[in-house]
Amino acid sequence: xxxxxxxxxxxxxxxxxxxxxxxxxxxxxxxxKVVKRVVHTTGDPExxxxxxxxxxxxxxxxxxxxxxxxxxxxxxxxxxxVNQRLLTSKGASAVCSISDPRVVEEAKKxxxxxAMTAFELLADEMNGAVIAIGNAPTALFHLLSLIEGGRxxxxxxxxxxxxxxxxxxxxxxxxxxxxxxxxxxxxxxxSTVAASIVNAMLLQMP
Amino acid sequence: xxxxxxxxxxxxxxxxxxxxxxxxxxxxxxxxKVVKRVVHTTGDPExxxxxxxxxxxxxxxxxxxxxxxxxxxxxxxxxxxVNQRLLTSKGASAVCSISDPRVVEEAKKxxxxxAMTAFELLADEMNGAVIAIGNAPTALFHLLSLIEGGRxxxxxxxxxxxxxxxxxxxxxxxxxxxxxxxxxxxxxxxSTVAASIVNAMLLQMP
Numbered sequence: 001x002x003x004x005x006x007x008x009x010x011x012x013x014x015x016x017x018x019x020x021x022x023x024x025x026x027x028x029x030x031x032x033k034v035v036k037r038v039v040h041t042t043g044d045p046e047x048x049x050x051x052x053x054x055x056x057x058x059x060x061x062x063x064x065x066x067x068x069x070x071x072x073x074x075x076x077x078x079x080x081x082v083n084q085r086l087l088t089s090k091g092a093s094a095v096c097s098i099s100d101p102r103v104v105e106e107a108k109k110x111x112x113x114x115a116m117t118a119f120e121l122l123a124d125e126m127n128g129a130v131i132a133i134g135n136a137p138t139a140l141f142h143l144l145s146l147i148e149g150g151r152x153x154x155x156x157x158x159x160x161x162x163x164x165x166x167x168x169x170x171x172x173x174x175x176x177x178x179x180x181x182x183x184x185x186x187x188x189x190x191s192t193v194a195a196s197i198v199n200a201m202l203l204q205m206p
Numbered sequence: 207x208x209x210x211x212x213x214x215x216x217x218x219x220x221x222x223x224x225x226x227x228x229x230x231x232x233x234x235x236x237x238x239k240v241v242k243r244v245v246h247t248t249g250d251p252e253x254x255x256x257x258x259x260x261x262x263x264x265x266x267x268x269x270x271x272x273x274x275x276x277x278x279x280x281x282x283x284x285x286x287x288v289n290q291r292l293l294t295s296k297g298a299s300a301v302c303s304i305s306d307p308r309v310v311e312e313a314k315k316x317x318x319x320x321a322m323t324a325f326e327l328l329a330d331e332m333n334g335a336v337i338a339i340g341n342a343p344t345a346l347f348h349l350l351s352l353i354e355g356g357r358x359x360x361x362x363x364x365x366x367x368x369x370x371x372x373x374x375x376x377x378x379x380x381x382x383x384x385x386x387x388x389x390x391x392x393x394x395x396x397s398t399v400a401a402s403i404v405n406a407m408l409l410q411m412p
Contacts, residue, residue, distance in 0.1 A: 003347050003372045005318045010344070010371050017370040043368040043393035044250075077398065080282040112211045138216075141209050162249040162398075164223040165216050166209045187249035190398045192283065192368075 014040050021045050031058045034182065034200040041196035046188075052175060053182040057156060058201065060180045064130055064155035066205040068092045071198055072122060072154075073132045074115040074139040074161075081195025082132070086202040097122055115139035119146065126152040130201075133159045134194030137166035144170075144177050156180045158197045160189035220246050227251050237264045240388065240406040247402035252394075258381060259388040263362060264407065266386045270336055270361035272411040274298045277404055278328060278360075279338045280321040280345040280367075287401030288338070292408040303328055321345035325352065332358040336407075339365045340400030343372035350376075350383050362386045364403045366395035
């Protein structure tokens with residue numbers, strides 16, 4: 001079995017293949033790096049066709065992260081998928097409260113998902129943060145209601161919930177909301193997609 | 207915004223939609239639950255066409271997990287994606303050594319990926335285990351060489367590395383290897399796919 005074992009060489013080759021797959025696109029170099037990392041992470045070029053963002057969202061995300069914004073995630077898979085070394089280099093961290101005993105207890109009481117309950121309890125500390133929701137449509141819907149209600153004002157929402165029940169609708173609601181966003185439309189998405197979008201921005205911090 | 211917030215109702219509705227999408231398939235009910243969970247996790251029905259397993263692999267995995275086999279993963283995203291409550295109920299756990307200081311040091315010395323280095327150092331304790339590789343083709347290639355060399359004999363290898371450099375080839379090598387396996391062929395895959403396959407088996411433990 002003959003294969004490349006140098007991580008840098010693997011990533012360089014992967015990105016060169018994806019560049020060729022994508023061809024020229026009418027987007028900024030910073031935005032292109034986001035699209036490329038999503039395709040790199042999923043092995044699925046179709047993601048290049050379904051990524052969407054509000055004007056300037058990628059630059060807003062890079063700037064917020066460079067200034068030390070922390071990343072709040074709906075599930076632990078997104079939290080551990082985010083590049084901790086780069087976050088820590090700016091004094092920031094990745095936060096997920098889904099396993100917090102208060103969240104577990106409150107979700108049991110209300111019958112709501114733990115992911116949406118977690119954002120409810122974190123609302124006060126999410127101003128200026130980057131939010132990354134990779135799994136739960138309920139978390140994204142609830143976050144949007146918190147934003148609309150003036151409970152919090154994140155710098156950017158990366159919202160890529162996945163699946164057949166509410167995911168596409170939650171992302172449509174994100175596109176309509178008055179907040180900078182990056183998303184992928186339709187049923188596809190997931191924790192690896194959300195983490196890859198955040199990482200593409202972390203890697204572009206000055 | 208009107209949406210379902212009860213996690214059980216969300217999952218039931220999702221699985222019913224997927225059942226209809228898939229139609230009848232010439233596989234066992236246990237295998238069908240694996241396929242459905244992969245589609246549920248990715249929002250991408252194409253995965254039903256690319257899932258492959260060796261004869262009896264799903265039953266082998268369910269039995270091993272029911273008997274307390276631990277799950278060894280290539281990356282932390284797979285580790286935290288595996289259902290900890292069900293693993294713990296059998297006295298097992300999910301293990302990932304990619305951030306172990308010995309692994310980091312050894313990988314720096316050899317120039318190999320940390321994921322493959324981690325499996326090298328864990329080889330002696332992986333007999334009878336379920337291995338779940340969601341990200342790194344190098345980890346899967348290296349695991350197969352450890353198995354061929356008689357260094358370890360896991361019960362089952364769930365191998366779904368993703369991407370354009372070595373992923374498809376590593377999964378082809380898995381299909382050819384003399385070990386029970388579950389995989390998805392081609393470039394697609396990822397940590398959420400590997401975790402969902404393990405979870406589908408954990409959920410079917412007697």
